[in-house]
Amino acid sequence: MTMKTVFGMTLCALLILGTNSARAQQRPLRHDAEHYVLLRQHAERWSQEDREIDAKLASVRASNRGRPPNIVYILLDDLGFGEIGMPAL
Numbered sequence: 001m002t003m004k005t006v007f008g009m010t011l012c013a014l015l016i017l018g019t020n021s022a023r024a025q026q027r028p029l030r031h032d033a034e035h036y037v038l039l040r041q042h043a044e045r046w047s048q049e050d051r052e053i054d055a056k057l058a059s060v061r062a063s064n065r066g067r068p069p070n071i072v073y074i075l076l077d078d079l080g081f082g083e084i085g086m087p088a089l
Helices: 003-026 033-063
Strands: none
Touching: none
């Protein structure tokens, strides 16, 4: 295969993936029944927490010349105790 062919195939693949992602984001999320049970139980508390977080983020943004903060969220699953950190634990 020539470099031009490889580039064309890569570009097509990226376009296909990009359009599928955009289309998936347009559809509303479908939650399971447990979500609605938890939402009913904790809606007021979650709403209050959301307002507090929004206020904190607004103050951070104001002190950062209008730019949003850089937030990195790392989710690790299926790790045993002591797998990350000191092996002596």
